[in-house]
Amino acid sequence: MQDIALNLLLLLFAAAFFAGFVDSIAGGGGLITVPAMLIAGIPPLQTLATNKVQSIFGAGSATLAYARNGHVKLRDQLPMALMAVFGGALGAALATIMPSDALRIIMPFLLIAIALYFAFKPNLDDVEKHRRLTPMLFGLTFVPLIGFYDGAFGPGTGSFLMLSFVTLAGFGLLKATAHTKLLNFGSNLGALIVFIFSGAILWKVGLTMGLGQFLGAQVGSKVAMRIGAKIIKPLLVVVCLAFAVKLIADPTNPVRVWLGI
Numbered sequence: 001m002q003d004i005a006l007n008l009l010l011l012l013f014a015a016a017f018f019a020g021f022v023d024s025i026a027g028g029g030g031l032i033t034v035p036a037m038l039i040a041g042i043p044p045l046q047t048l049a050t051n052k053v054q055s056i057f058g059a060g061s062a063t064l065a066y067a068r069n070g071h072v073k074l075r076d077q078l079p080m081a082l083m084a085v086f087g088g089a090l091g092a093a094l095a096t097i098m099p100s101d102a103l104r105i106i107m108p109f110l111l112i113a114i115a116l117y118f119a120f121k122p123n124l125d126d127v128e129k130h131r132r133l134t135p136m137l138f139g140l141t142f143v144p145l146i147g148f149y150d151g152a153f154g155p156g157t158g159s160f161l162m163l164s165f166v167t168l169a170g171f172g173l174l175k176a177t178a179h180t181k182l183l184n185f186g187s188n189l190g191a192l193i194v195f196i197f198s199g200a201i202l203w204k205v206g207l208t209m210g211l212g213q214f215l216g217a218q219v220g221s222k223v224a225m226r227i228g229a230k231i232i233k234p235l236l237v238v239v240c241l242a243f244a245v246k247l248i249a250d251p252t253n254p255v256r257v258w259l260g261i
Helices: 006-026 030-039 044-068 078-093 100-120 135-140 142-152 157-167 173-198 203-227 229-249 254-259
Strands: none
Touching: 006 030, 006 044, 006 157, 006 173, 006 203, 006 229, 030 044, 030 203, 030 229, 044 173, 044 203, 078 135, 078 142, 078 173, 100 157, 100 229, 135 142, 142 157, 142 173, 157 173, 157 229, 173 203, 173 229, 203 229
8 A cells, every 4th residue: 555644644643542541451452443544544454464563562561561560470471471472373374264254243242241241240350269270271271262363353352361361260350451461462473473474564554553552551551550440340341342333333244244234
């Protein structure tokens, strides 16, 4: 595509800042950045590839902020992060043969279910609960699986990681948010490595939006650490529902096509 105009670049920077803020607290930054790039006239493949560039800045920024305050120990979680890198790379490599229509059918209902869980589940706070899986088993199963999904499709990854950390690893919401950002960074890195070789990345757009994501994530993570579950829980519910509505509202969604609406 032709070189993007400065005014569009500034708007994309602003969209990335807001996405970084929201994503560092509850995930769902792609709900903002992907439509913004498509509206700016960037083709879908270049949008998906470029989105990984700016997303890695936001996830990395939030991870560093949470790590500095002791909510995630980077050295201890390195093996789990490497599994996310592996899953993200594999997902991106196999993206062309993934059943994307099936994912687009299932995704809205999964996100609505996650939103309802967090909305109505009692005693969801920053206190850790009973762990259902050992860290090793969790890291060998759910982490690469969700990382694979992130590389192949992407939207909703943060919500799935949050749900897994809370229900299976027994994390409180703030700790789950911190670890979600670390694994998001890993899966984004794995997918980015694959997309670099595809030649589909618009580096000027990606790096400009990456700066916006980095700054927004710094602000958002500080807000999350100051307020905790009181802001994470409602924002997570809103993000899940908003993305579910966006998917269902898409005229090309297979469910709408089948129903003729």
